[in-house]
Amino acid sequence: MSTLTDRYVFAALRSIPEAQREDIERELRGSITDDVEARVGSGQPPAEAETEVLTELGDPARLAARYTGRPLYLIGPDLFLDWWRLLKLLLVIVVPIAFVGSIVVRMAVDPGDPAGAFGAAIGTALSVLVHLGFWVTLVFAVIQYNGARRKDLGLGPWTPASLPALPRKAQVTLGDTIASVVLIAFFIGLLLWQKVGSVMYLDGEPVLVLQESLWSFWLPYVIILLVAEAAFAVVLYVARHWTYAFAAVNTVLALLFMVPVLWLLATDQVFDWAFLAHVDWGADASDWIAGITAAAVLVVGLWDIGDGFLKAWKASRPAPAQQALR
Numbered sequence: 001m002s003t004l005t006d007r008y009v010f011a012a013l014r015s016i017p018e019a020q021r022e023d024i025e026r027e028l029r030g031s032i033t034d035d036v037e038a039r040v041g042s043g044q045p046p047a048e049a050e051t052e053v054l055t056e057l058g059d060p061a062r063l064a065a066r067y068t069g070r071p072l073y074l075i076g077p078d079l080f081l082d083w084w085r086l087l088k089l090l091l092v093i094v095v096p097i098a099f100v101g102s103i104v105v106r107m108a109v110d111p112g113d114p115a116g117a118f119g120a121a122i123g124t125a126l127s128v129l130v131h132l133g134f135w136v137t138l139v140f141a142v143i144q145y146n147g148a149r150r151k152d153l154g155l156g157p158w159t160p161a162s163l164p165a166l167p168r169k170a171q172v173t174l175g176d177t178i179a180s181v182v183l184i185a186f187f188i189g190l191l192l193w194q195k196v197g198s199v200m201y202l203d204g205e206p207v208l209v210l211q212e213s214l215w216s217f218w219l220p221y222v223i224i225l226l227v228a229e230a231a232f233a234v235v236l237y238v239a240r241h242w243t244y245a246f247a248a249v250n251t252v253l254a255l256l257f258m259v260p261v262l263w264l265l266a267t268d269q270v271f272d273w274a275f276l277a278h279v280d281w282g283a284d285a286s287d288w289i290a291g292i293t294a295a296a297v298l299v300v301g302l303w304d305i306g307d308g309f310l311k312a313w314k315a316s317r318p319a320p321a322q323q324a325l326r
Helices: 003-013 020-042 046-057 060-068 080-109 114-145 174-196 214-218 218-239 244-266 273-278 285-316 321-325
Strands: 200-202 205-207
Touching: 003 020, 003 046, 003 214, 020 046, 020 174, 080 244, 114 200, 114 244, 200 273, 214 218, 214 244, 273 285
Parallel strands: none
Antiparallel strands: 200 205
């Protein structure tokens, strides 16, 4: 049928276990087709008939819950989906902002204690997560206790106009994932090689490029962050396409790398400038090396953040139902 029906079926099937989808899709499409054809046979325009049939079926998430026998309790059936959607939205937006904001504030107040700043940021993020869950749930519980319903809150009944757009064909390929993981592994190898050798040799002798003191915290931190990036690439491949939630996680990972590295470069804690004594790159070599490195980190980081949101936007655009549901 039309894209409107395809969107409705897609929205209903995405919360149903894979093993049940084929039978439920066949039954649901058959039911919609029969009802629409009956209305069209009585003289109603096809588009109007389809909209009215889908409106009577109601919210596809609620229909999926009936198919699977999954109760929509906790807050109450009438407000459950509104509570869950709002809570997920706030968690995706507020918790990452609180985490990054805490790091920035602590580093600005006490730049000499990066480990304490990150520890405090983790505590802040957990605290925000708990408070969001508690207070949002409490507000909805009070509303439910007082007998308010969706229509009393001005939310109105569900209509097909609120159906999500069909996502485009999967944007993340196996080749992209392998390339990302291999590149990350290469950079981890370079950092580990810095511990036992060097990335630069002069007159056959290894020359330190990075300061040895970085191994006390920052280089292990970067290696752990790179491992997290590799795990994120695998999760993306499993999900098969970008979402705004993935873009938010990608932003947090990028900022966790950019902010500390830019601060280390600004405070001259990255390069061991002793190697400049072995080369003739000019008196201001340390300045332009640090400047180019900082610019590269900033540009690549911002590009990575923007690219994540661009891919999420592209993946959220409408696409043929046959590609989205198969």
